[in-house]
Amino acid sequence: MVKAVFATETLALGINMPARTVVLEKLSKWNGEGHVAISPGEYTQLTGRAGRRGIDIEGNAVILWGNELDSTSVGGLASTRTYPLKSSFKPTYNMSINLISQFGSDKARTSLESSLAQFQADKAVVGLAKQIRKNESARDSLFIEAKCDKGDFIEYSQLRGQIKKLESDSKRSKRKRAEIDDEIASIRKRMKNHICHSCPDRENHSRFAERALRLQREIDGLTERINSRTNVIAKRFDRIKIILDKFGYIDNDQITKPGKMLAKIYGETDLLIAESIRADLFSNLSATDLVAVISSCIYESRNDEAAKIPRGEIQTALSGISKIYGRIHSAETDLNLEPMRAPDFGFCWASHKWASGNSLTSVLKGNDLTVGDFVRSMKQIIDLLRQLRVAAPHLQSVIDQALTKVDRGVIAYAGAAL
Incomplete structure (x- = not known):
């Protein structure tokens, strides 16, 4: 026992x-x-x-x-005996391609709107909407208190607010002090000429108006938060569609040949891998080099130490992957889409040594990798190699060699145990 x-x-x-x-x-x-x-x-x-x-x-x-x-x-x-379930679901490029292929864009979008993640986002909106209604009621009451027989006191109060903002910003602004002083003087002149300036109850009205305007700013902020959460899953899908169209994976909601290839690649860096295949970055690599290069698409380092990278074709391929990632990242940023994680070269050296036939002890010597992390990462590489075998048949021969080189020893035993 x-x-x-x-x-x-x-x-x-x-x-x-x-x-x-x-x-x-x-x-x-x-x-x-x-x-x-x-x-x-x-x-x-x-x-x-x-x-x-x-x-x-x-x-x-x-x-x-x-x-x-x-x-x-x-x-x-x-x-604790109750455990709230929180969805971390979000559409990916691969998922979006497969949904469009199966159901078309409209039906796919409707399906995503019914997801648990969207339900939870909408549920959070309820509390924000309640706060907005409360603020609106208080704001309207303050507007009544700020009402002046002489004219629009809200407009007058906004002028006062502009002066306060300019005086506050002048300490950080790169504009010349003289320019800011001239602008403040101009607004003060408008205030003195405003019909409400002569109101005997001016300060009380101003106080109510400023509080009302402060509440309005809070309402605007809450409304923006609601808009950012409403249909957040469907909006992400819409932005992914724009990128898929831009990169040639769909055309008028029809899946293109590259799109069919992307549909067979699963993972956080699905589009990066698909673009790397299209750029022919893997074709000239040996089996051991291929293992090292694709490790950049599955690995996440636990520290910021500089990665050790084997020389030769590996560095050329990794440079190409980095450039492709830059294009994807730029497209995502332009659309305010959460960017794909960057390729990580921290496992290239270890995976290359293992694929070259080195022992586990030799591979782990001199780095912070644990056996568990190493096995897990190698299993992910094997999974990705099998996906590539289906998605890129022209690489089948080198992929088969790579699988033979890495699926051995403790890695093969771990797979058999599972």
């Missing part, structure tokens, strides 16, 4: 191995971008394996003490 099993936080969430006692070294996990606190649901999933059915009366969960450990937070994790 196995006395103890050690697993990384990522692996521990996926294995099903009941035990008498579960020990948590820390209450955080790697989410692909950084270490974040585990959720109550993940805590329950980890500690729920404590206690073997039919053997143990109860199971024990032990959390190692540390200086950064907050007992209140631990109690909250252990006592």
Whole structure:
């Protein structure tokens, strides 16, 4: 019988191995971008394996003490029994192509509007709309209080507001002080000539008007937040469509030949990979070089250290990938679309060494890679190679060689174990 099993936080969430006692070294996990606190649901999933059915009366969960450990937070994790489901769904280039191919643009857009992610975004809008109605009611009351028999006091108050803004901005503005002073003097003159300037109750009216205008600015800000959340999923789909059309993957809502190729590539960098295939960046690569190059499309470094890159054709291909990413990033930025993550060269050296036949010990020597991270990244490379085999048949021979070179040893064993 196995006395103890050690697993990384990522692996521990996926294995099903009941035990008498579960020990948590820390209450955080790697989410692909950084270490974040585990959720109550993940805590329950980890500690729920404590206690073997039919053997143990109860199971024990032990959390190692540390200086950064907050007992209140631990109690909250252990006592939470309801876990809100939050959708992280968002359309990708590949998904959009496949939806358009299956249903057409209109039906695909309607389907996305019915997603859980959109429902949750719309639900958040309800609270904002309620605050807007509350602010509008208060604003209207203040408008009544600011009403003046002599004329439009809101207009007069706006002039006062312009002066305050100019005086505040003058400290940071690059404009010449004389220009700002002249503009302020001009507005003061307009104020003195305004019909409301002679009102005996001018200061009271101004106070009410300024509060009303402040509420109006809050209303405008809340309205903008609502607009940014309303139909956010469908809007992302619309922007993705524009890029797909610009890059030649659709034409009048018809899937082009490149579009059919993109439909077979899944992942965060789907469009980058498809564009790299179209640019013929992979055709002149050896099997080992191909492994190193495509690793840039799946890997995410945990630090900012400069990547070590093998010389030769690999550097040429990676330079081409970087240029393609620049074009995609520019197109996304122009449309206010959340940009695709950049290619990461941090795994090129390790993956190239493994594909060249080096041992696991040799590959991991001198870097911060753990065995778990290495195996996970190599499995992702294998998955991408299999996708490329279908999407780019002209690369089949070199891909088959690459698969043979990387799917060996601990990598092959990990696949068999799964």
